[in-house]
Amino acid sequence: MPVDTLDRSRVLSSHFGPLESLLAATGDANLHAWRRANLERFNALGLPTTKDEEFKYFVAPRLNEVKWQLAHGANVYRSHLPKGLISKLETTTLALVNGQIAPELDVLANLPKGVILCGLEEAITNHPELVNQYLGKSATLDGRLGSTNDERFTYLNSAYLADGLFLFVPKSVTLDIPVQLLSVIDAHQGPIAVYPRILIVAEENSEVQIVERHVGINGEYLNVPVTELFVGQGARVEYTRIQTETPEAIHIAGVYASQHGQSVLETHTASFGASASRLDLNIDVLGEYAETWMNGCYVARGEQLVDCHTRLDHRVPNCQSFEVYKGVIDDHGTGVFNGKIFVYEDAQKTDAKQTNQVILLSPTATINTKPQLEIFADDVKCTHGATVGKIRDDALFYMQSRGIPENEARDLLIYAFAAEVIEAIDTPGVTEALEEMLFEKLSK
Amino acid sequence: MLTIRNLEAGTADKPILKGVSLTVNKGEVHAIMGPNGSGKSTLASVLAGKPGYEVTGGTVEFEGKDLLDLDPEERAGEGVFLAFQYPVEIPGVSNTYFLRSAYNAIRKYRGESEMDALKFMSYIKSKTKFLELDNELLSRSVNEGFSGGEKKRNEIFQMAVLEPKLAILDETDSGLDIDALKLVSNGVNALRSPERAMLVITHYQRLLNYIVPDFVHVLVDGRIVKSGGKELALELEEKGYGWIEEQAKAGV
Numbered sequence: 001m002p003v004d005t006l007d008r009s010r011v012l013s014s015h016f017g018p019l020e021s022l023l024a025a026t027g028d029a030n031l032h033a034w035r036r037a038n039l040e041r042f043n044a045l046g047l048p049t050t051k052d053e054e055f056k057y058f059v060a061p062r063l064n065e066v067k068w069q070l071a072h073g074a075n076v077y078r079s080h081l082p083k084g085l086i087s088k089l090e091t092t093t094l095a096l097v098n099g100q101i102a103p104e105l106d107v108l109a110n111l112p113k114g115v116i117l118c119g120l121e122e123a124i125t126n127h128p129e130l131v132n133q134y135l136g137k138s139a140t141l142d143g144r145l146g147s148t149n150d151e152r153f154t155y156l157n158s159a160y161l162a163d164g165l166f167l168f169v170p171k172s173v174t175l176d177i178p179v180q181l182l183s184v185i186d187a188h189q190g191p192i193a194v195y196p197r198i199l200i201v202a203e204e205n206s207e208v209q210i211v212e213r214h215v216g217i218n219g220e221y222l223n224v225p226v227t228e229l230f231v232g233q234g235a236r237v238e239y240t241r242i243q244t245e246t247p248e249a250i251h252i253a254g255v256y257a258s259q260h261g262q263s264v265l266e267t268h269t270a271s272f273g274a275s276a277s278r279l280d281l282n283i284d285v286l287g288e289y290a291e292t293w294m295n296g297c298y299v300a301r302g303e304q305l306v307d308c309h310t311r312l313d314h315r316v317p318n319c320q321s322f323e324v325y326k327g328v329i330d331d332h333g334t335g336v337f338n339g340k341i342f343v344y345e346d347a348q349k350t351d352a353k354q355t356n357q358v359i360l361l362s363p364t365a366t367i368n369t370k371p372q373l374e375i376f377a378d379d380v381k382c383t384h385g386a387t388v389g390k391i392r393d394d395a396l397f398y399m400q401s402r403g404i405p406e407n408e409a410r411d412l413l414i415y416a417f418a419a420e421v422i423e424a425i426d427t428p429g430v431t432e433a434l435e436e437m438l439f440e441k442l443s444k
Numbered sequence: 445m446l447t448i449r450n451l452e453a454g455t456a457d458k459p460i461l462k463g464v465s466l467t468v469n470k471g472e473v474h475a476i477m478g479p480n481g482s483g484k485s486t487l488a489s490v491l492a493g494k495p496g497y498e499v500t501g502g503t504v505e506f507e508g509k510d511l512l513d514l515d516p517e518e519r520a521g522e523g524v525f526l527a528f529q530y531p532v533e534i535p536g537v538s539n540t541y542f543l544r545s546a547y548n549a550i551r552k553y554r555g556e557s558e559m560d561a562l563k564f565m566s567y568i569k570s571k572t573k574f575l576e577l578d579n580e581l582l583s584r585s586v587n588e589g590f591s592g593g594e595k596k597r598n599e600i601f602q603m604a605v606l607e608p609k610l611a612i613l614d615e616t617d618s619g620l621d622i623d624a625l626k627l628v629s630n631g632v633n634a635l636r637s638p639e640r641a642m643l644v645i646t647h648y649q650r651l652l653n654y655i656v657p658d659f660v661h662v663l664v665d666g667r668i669v670k671s672g673g674k675e676l677a678l679e680l681e682e683k684g685y686g687w688i689e690e691q692a693k694a695g696v
Contacts, residue, residue, distance in 0.1 A: 392532075393495065394532050395532050395533075395534050397494055397495060397516060397532075398528065398531070398532035398534070399534070399542070399545075399546070400493075400515065400516035400517045400520070401492050401493070401494075401516050401517075401519075401520055401525075401526050401528075402517075402520055402525075402542070402543075402546035402549075402602065402606065403517050403520035403521055403546045403547075403549040403550040403553065403606070404517060404545050404546050404549045405515075405517050405549060406515070406517065408545070408549065409517075412537060412542075412545065413534070413537075415536070416534060416535060416536025416537045416585075417536060418536075419536040419537075420535075420536060
């Protein structure tokens with residue numbers, strides 16, 4: 001007998017009861033009341049359907065079908081991890097496995113004085129005032145423009161808030177080595193639901209390069225991570241997010257950044273894994289003369305669904321933003337791009353550029369692309385463009401005529417298409433690692 | 445080296461080459477001239493294996509192999525090179541990377557070991573000089589934002605790097621001013637060798653002042669209607685193609 005969808009929504013909420021005493025042990029009563037409030041907000045909405053505007057194209061039947069379990073522990077060793085960033089990057093790494101802090105995967109370097117890099121639970125215990133100041137403050141669209149704002153999975157993540165990763169870079173400190181924030185999931189004991197939380201604070205005039213990775217090792221699972229990123233006045237932050245979940249996984253993520261005046265925030269997102277993935281990247285620009293870069297690269301093959309939503313709030317005057325998202329869709333894959341830019345009434349002299357380019361490699365590949373600019377100021381420059389194409393036959397023949405075999409030429413052309421995004425990353429080693437991941441992804 | 449016998453080819457709905465026969469030996473430079481629409485570029489495309497053309501008759505033998513049976517990349521591996529009339533822009537792929545991929549793919553095809561990036565750099569630097577090609581162009585995306593002259597020089601540069609046995613130059617003079625034409629021709633002439641054959645396809649005699657051919661063939665309506673030495677090109681320059689087209693019709 002088919003199980004009622006409403007019941008299935010409750011599968012995810014039903015873990016709260018058994019977990020509650022454990023959750024409540026982390027943080028004070030206020031924090032726990034906040035968890036409960038978030039659970040209620042999620043329960044009021046339940047799981048989305050394609051009738052919910054923000055999930056119109058997010059077709060992930062397994063989300064409803066599976067009886068997700070509480071996350072269990074797992075032993076993951078470095079040798080289990082796919083080759084790539086962890087070994088290549090001269091970096092410091094802090095890791096989670098199935099949402100729990102995993103010191104066995106950490107690579108800890110000496111950090112400048114005042115920098116904090118630790119588990120979120122530890123931060124809540126040892127630096128409560130700092131965590132209080134930032135946690136949950138960015139990850140909300142309450143009171144913001146937009147008639148279809150939908151943050152149900154962020155509520156869910158907040159309801160289960162326990163452990164996670166915490167990075168604090170104090171005022172005027174420059175981190176010379178990149179920080180890798182690694183979340184690994186191993187669902188070898190059955191389908192689990194995991195809610196990693198990442199909190200990053202870069203205080204005024206600090207500089208940091210961050211690589212956030214979501215890596216799947218085994219099996220089917222639901223990963224609902226939320227990242228909050230504070231970029232202080234005059235700070236410079238490069239944030240790269242790489243999602244390579246298992247082919248069975250569902251990944252529904254929210255990244256929220258608040259950006260203060262004269263800061264520069266460069267975000268790069270790469271979405272390659274999962275059977276269905278969703279990323280909501282929300283950037284809230286709060287101070288004048290801030291510069292925002294949003295680069296994204298997504299690939300869907302087989303039956304994969306990759307859904308990228310971006311949102312940029314230009315609240316104040318004299319800010320610039322540059323957004324380039326590139327998608328490669330093959331086989332029966334589906335890509336979704338929705339790019340919202342809100343230019344508030346006060347945000348005169350905003351200069352915003354948005355581009356989404358997609359190549360479809362097969363006649364059964366689908367893309368739904370929607371630029372959505374809502375502009376309430378009159379003296380602004382906003383442009384957007386969306387193109388959908390295929391591999392150019394003339395370029396393919398040109399390369400073949402020079403001796404390059406067709407498959408290789410095809411891969412090279414796809415790489416070249418995505419290169420604009422991947423090569424824009426300054427964090428050392430990341431471009432090369434992503435290039436490798438992309439080639440591997442394309443050649444499977 | 446190259447033997448074309450009664451080659452018939454065209455697009456799906458239109459026959460273009462109606463029985464072309466031509467023999468090219470190594471060391472020889474042959475010019476193919478003809479009015480617009482006579483099939484010159486189709487001949488070049490068919491020899492290089494461009495998709496979209498259908499061969500309906502005849503044979504092409506290259507170094508003892510059936511050329512028409514090979515994929516475009518295999519033809520390149522065998523030593524055929526086409527300098528495009530309209531070189532293609534490939535944003536995102538650097539000229540150097542592109543050329544190294546091509547160079548190594550050809551070596552691999554021939555069972556030779558690949559050349560590493562460092563050695564390759566010094567190898568290609570030695571080739572940029574005689575074309576007066578700016579080194580900066582090497583790191584730029586293939587042909588992207590190149591001027592017409594730069595694109596054509598880049599074609600010849602690729603030819604210099606890949607060292608083909610047979611080079612087919614398709615309207616290499618089109619869109620070039622006189623200085624660029626000289627530069628490109630000097631490049632081509634520097635690549636003439638007793639081991640290498642060239643097929644120079646052009647509408648105008650002008651190019652042949654600089655790249656002096658051993659043989660000239662006139663292609664009209666898909667057939668070679670007249671062949672001769674370099675003086676035939678001068679005659680065409682003087683009289684145009686009209687008389688030869690009429691002769692061709694009368695001869696049928």
